[in-house]
Amino acid sequence: MAHPSEPADIPIRDETIRLGQFLKLAGLIDSGADAKSVIADGHVTVNAEVEVRRGRQLRPGDVVELSGRSARVAVRP
16 A cells, blocks of 8 residues: 655745645645635545635644645744
């Protein structure tokens, strides 16, 4: 069984970011409209649990996954 690749670290400007914004920032989706549908359809996980709230506040260390690709919220250096 293949192991998922290590998530990419995506630095954010503030202490938190909303899930919909982070998906776009991380390049996991193309637009905000895409965020609404993939989240509502249960395709997005946060820390390995399905998340259906687009406004979910993410903090550094949280890992978001969509379609086998993952990204970790990181602090801007």
